[in-house]
Amino acid sequence: MIKLYKFGSIDDVCDASPFCVKVEAYLRLAKLPYEALSGTHYLRKAPKGKLPYIEDNGKIIADSSFILEYLKETYGDTLDAELSDADKAIAHAFIKMIDENMYWILVHARWKLDHNSEALKKLFFGGIPFPLNKIVVFIMRKNVIKKLYAQGIGRHSDEEIVEIGNRDLKALADFLDGKPYFFGDQPTTLDAVAYGMLVQMIRMASFTAPIFDKAKSYKNLVEFTDRFHENYFSA
Ligand SMILES: N[C@@H](CCC(=O)N[C@@H](CS)C(=O)NCC(=O)O)C(=O)O
Missing domain, CATH: 1.20.1050.10 (Glutathione S-transferase Yfyf (Class Pi); Chain A, domain 2)
Incomplete structure (x- = not known):
């Protein structure tokens, strides 16, 4: 299962980082099962020193844009298929x-x-x-x-x-x-x-x-x- 490393929720928002919310929202829209792991300590392990990053089938991908690109290439681009x-x-x-x-x-x-x-x-x-x-x-x-x-x-x-x-x-x-x-x-x-x-x-x-x-x-x-x-x- 895809692991999403992020900061954590605040108020009723799933993360204080718009980039972490972006990836989580995409995963939900694309109906891709994932596990969210929250904590600032993940910054120390983050390949680019920033959150979010994901781990999937032994691969680690950092940066929300590269993550979305990877998800589209690996699991298909179902959301944007109809766009010109x-x-x-x-x-x-x-x-x-x-x-x-x-x-x-x-x-x-x-x-x-x-x-x-x-x-x-x-x-x-x-x-x-x-x-x-x-x-x-x-x-x-x-x-x-x-x-x-x-x-x-x-x-x-x-x-x-x-x-x-x-x-x-x-x-x-x-x-x-x-x-x-x-x-x-x-x-x-x-x-x-x-x-x-x-x-x-x-x-x-x-x-x-x-x-x-x-x-x-x-x-x-x-x-x-x-x-x-x-x-x-x-x-
Ligand atoms: N280009 C990155 C930006 C990610 C980013 O800026 N994350 C911030 C939080 S919003 C971060 O981890 N900051 C920690 C730091 O700079 O030490 C992406 O799209 O994922």
């Missing part, structure tokens, strides 16, 4: 937007905004005793803020970052329009990826941020996230 090449190109562009741009907006909201440091301490470092947890959060936040600056997003003001993130949310909302899933009645890979990100912004109550309020203001994105959640993650 043009649809696949659109899906690819949206997936890159979510993975490479919206991810940093999410990191900024959780790690840079001061008021979320209590939630970080409680949710991500709850096992570490006081006052060590305070020091760990302080050092981790400093490191993440450096990464935000190096990536580029951290050079903008908080307000500009919300504006950048809102453009992505609007693009998703406009493309989804009144459809149940991004390409119609049936979910595809893009739905797994979009759910992975939107569920962090819309259903994870422990963190608050202006960009999460923006996400919640798009009625169809909220309905999509709830629909996906009820259909694939309620059991």
